Amino acid sequence: MAGASGLIGRHLAASLRADGVTVTRLVRHPAQEPDEVEWLTDDRPLDPAVLDGADAVVGLNGASIGRMPWTRRYRSTLLWSRITPTRTLADAIRRLGERAPAFLSASAVGYYGTAPGRRLTEQSPRGDTFLADLCGEWERAARRAGDRARVVHLRTAPVVHPRGVLAPMMLLTRLGLAGPIGGGTQVWPWISLEDEVRAIRHVMDADIDGPVNLAGPARATANDLGFALAVRMNRPYLLRAPRWALRLALGADAADAVLLADAHVVPRVLESHGFAFRHPSVEAAITAAVPGHDRERSPASSRSD
DSSP, X not given: OBSTTSHHHHHHXXXXXXXXXXXXXXXXXXXXXXXXXXXXSSSOOOOGGGTTTOSEEEEOOOXXXXXXXXXXXXXXXXXXXXXXXXHHHHHHHHTTGGGOOEEEEEEEGGGGOOOTTXXXXXXXXXXXXXXXXXXXXXXXXXXXXOXXXXXXXXXXXXXXXXXXXXXXXXXXHHTTOOOOBTTXXXXXXXXXXXXXXXXXXXXXXXXXXXXXXXXXXXXXXXXXXXXXXXXXXXXXXXXXXXXXHHXXXXXXXXXXXXXXOOOEEOOHHHHHTTOOOSOOSHHHHHHHHSOOOSSOOOTTOOOOO
């Protein structure tokens, strides 16, 4: 597993180990634990022997898109942190030939860009934003693993977790500064951390290849998520962040691609292969991720649409 130190990677590794699965972590520092293998610290390719005998290789590398603005230098970081590890893994897998394990490679729902009013399945076309182009290059790098490997593109939605999409929102909500982001009616794809891990394991065990949308089944707007969080934290949801202010503060391209994008992504492949979500609504995902309050919700916590 590459990217095992991230939010998804840590929980996925723990879930696998709890069921007796051996997990080897690829790390970008000298190996310190028996389950670690050093890689990407120089220009040497990854030795295919490291992957030989594995049932699956999981690549979860990628610098956070939540760090804004996207300067030219940080755009390069976003690109390198995804393409270089993915290409390195894919090349090693291809060299194993008939012994090639399945390759589950991270991607993101940013692949679809913004598409108001449309339901986006795995067959929908790629968008025309920077993030869409980034995801396209990411998936192209994974396909270097060749035809003998089962290659899955994990198009993950923002994870509803205090260390995921909720991180900045929880701070603003705690300070009483939460409210609609832009119009607030833009559709945001989402998934709970538990369902993200369960979905990756489902794909790992099933006969699935190609793109898979890892996104919750219920449509939710930015207001749905923000208001549910405010209710859960017993805080108001009143202060609107205007579109122009977001674009000025964060950069037009980043704000438009992340906060203001409208993308109703549906998990058609997962559902067609019998996956059942533990958290089928964004409210259920927030309830699972955020500790609640015993006292009644404040009267100030009124929704502003």
